[in-house]
Amino acid sequence: MTDTIDTSLSIPKNTSEIVHQGLKKRYAAEKRFRRYGVVAVCVALLGLVVLFSSILTKGYTAFYQTNIQLDITFDESVIDPKGTRKTKDLSSADYAALLKKAMRTQFPEVKTRRDKKKLYNLVSSTAVFALRAKTMADPSIIGQTHSLWLTASDDVDMLIKGHIPRELPENERRISNKEISWVDQLIEAGSLEKQFNRQFFSAGDSREPEAAGIKGAIIGSFYTLLVTLLLTFPTSVAAAIYLEEFAPKNRWTAMIEVNINNLAAVPSIVFGLLGLAIFLNVMHLPRSAPIVGGLVLALMTLPTIIIASRAALKSVPPSIRAAALGLGATRMQTVFHHVLPLAMPGIMTGTIIGMAQALGETAPLLMIGMVAFIVDVPGGPTDPSTVLPVQIFLWADAPERAFVERTSAAILVLLGFLVSMNALAIFLRKKFERHW
Template identity: 60%
Template sequence: MTNKVREQVKSTLAKRYAAERRFRLFGLVSVMIGLAFLCLMMFTIISKGLPAFTQSYIQLSVNFDLEELEISDVNNEEAVQYADYDSVLKQALYDAFPDVSGRKAKKQFRRFLSSGAGYRVSKQVANNLDWFNTTQDIWVLAGDEVNLFMKGYIRADMPENERQLNDQQMAWLATLKEEGKLKKRFNTAFFQYGDSREPELAGILGALKGSLLTVFVTLLLSFPIGVAAAVYLEEFAPSNWFSDVIEVNINNLAAVPSIVYGLLGLAIFINFFELPRSAPLVGGLVLTLMTLPTIIISSRSALKAVPPSIREAALGLGASKMQVVFHHVVPLAMPGMLTGTIIGMAQALGETAPLLMIGMVAFVVEVPQGITDPATVLPVQIFLWADSPERGFEEKTAAAIMVLLVFLITMNSLAVYLRKQFERRW
């Protein structure tokens, strides 16, 4: 009898072990799929985004003739700023190719220089007033097509009618490159300017500052409110139906789709309270409501982790309930609360959908100066650039993502560090 059972077990054993191995393999594959996608995504973004940190510049011998620029007084700042540098630059470009003549041929140079090149040069000139009436070899910002050529997105082996540069233009650019007059340099302007319609002029400073202002408003509101709510619910709230309602409510709010918060912001903050559209103030308010549940939930668990003996000791020495909480419990729970807050802020920094609803999707060139100025934020800027048809914005999108991820990773590492450094096991 027992032999028969043993036989039976033995006969199926190989199959069962095979099933075991299959199951285990399936598990391993699942883990690997997740990791592989993470790597693939990071690789795609970094390989697409890295080129955006360089920008093509053309070296030109520019003659800053005061008469040509129509500047009568060098000390007049306005005149220096608003002079027509573009035409001087254009002339310098024609001079670089002395053997090209005729309007039609010259027209082909038109897109070589960026439409913002004159503006950038005017800033350089304002700092170097002794350049006037001299000829200077300066690096001038190249147009988007030149940039694409330098980065290998426009190649000679593509059919001529499918690329934005014709054979003649490619040949000129090749000459410039050989002479060392066309180079890629580090793109500092990417961190100094706001958005633009031209890929080569677009920077992330505006969006970055908008993001920081928005997150600042969020932090200022959500940290005190979140901690206060957590303290009340954990330390003071009587256990009755009302506290239950608040608790269930907070858990549900944590799972409400973020876009619904956008609808709330639009209907209440913008239409009812008539706060300005596209402003970091409203963005911060909406994100405060959105991150509050996260902060409350993590602050509550931090408070819960403080052992009752601390409270009892303080009470025993004659402290009032409020003194127990604010002198002893809250400081001990602070690292946990800060960790939760930082995670909430990281969530707020990466959020896009509710901000689309309250008009932060507008095209804003100016860098915002205050919380009521129209602004956009990094994730929305990424969304806008990803939607742009110009090829040049593709690398900008990836570069902006890299900047955003750097911020998020820093914040999350800070949270992990805080947790590791200050977390106490009782």
């Protein structure tokens, strides 16, 4: 008996034993493989988290701006010595003198010329425009003394926000010990505060970071997208209807389809080259204008919306068409009275996603000159303007430290718009989703 057991152990094993011997290794391989997958998903999500958190931590401070409170005396002898109160005289008056005088009264101990100059620089060089605007809006202010909050310079702002560390040696700081002591005095007196940065949302671009805002870029983006939507929505829906509902299945139609798919994969910068060569150099449309930007982006989003609209049209069941045709409707009536309204939610979703893509696009707009430095808020689609992503690109290039937080804040605003557009698309899809 024992003999037979012995031989059975030594002779070639049966299949199940071979399998059992390798099993441990195979299970380990299984575990490893699965772990790779988890790691991959985590790496991708980590990238997302790091991206968002780095921009958020850099950018949230820009929503607050350091302001300095000063008692400004609107001295008639400085603003309007002749007493004419004419717009011309008021707009050319020396408002900087008012500011300097207020600063001198606040800090009577500062005597030398160089120190005074530094002292005046605590307040932004754009504060004079605020004073001018205030006087011109209400000339009766002349002769009175008002306590006003004025924008501090970007160096002071960066110091308060901790982007210029106080521990740095003086010669490596953009702001000297003396200036810091004045800032500390202002803080003690309660006349230096971080306040909500209204200017960021109400001003156009500026060379001074503390006065730069994104209103111009937002309005520019709005006009650009408006032009894009007006051009691309009707044409792409019409193209989708033709291809899905009417086009005969032949080589010509197949060619159009291949063409649309290829167009969707063309790099966006090539569309910019097209815009430059045709819209600017041949058709002589205005440079830097939303109307050209809108045209270029319309061509770019066309394939996206056509593909989405076709999918939406395809999802409408044939029974709807058969019913309409059976009741005597023509094919055109069937499509426009029945199929299109039922496909509309899907088409809208696709359009919103296409618009979101257009809103974030930068490269083709650089080609058609939307990178110019434009201070004024555009009044229409033919005015020179810039758009939000291009503004981000421009600010990212600016050397001042204060522009880093502005850029990040502008990115946060842009992402905010994109998130709400996509949320709207998801909402529409969920609300009108139909299972036939």
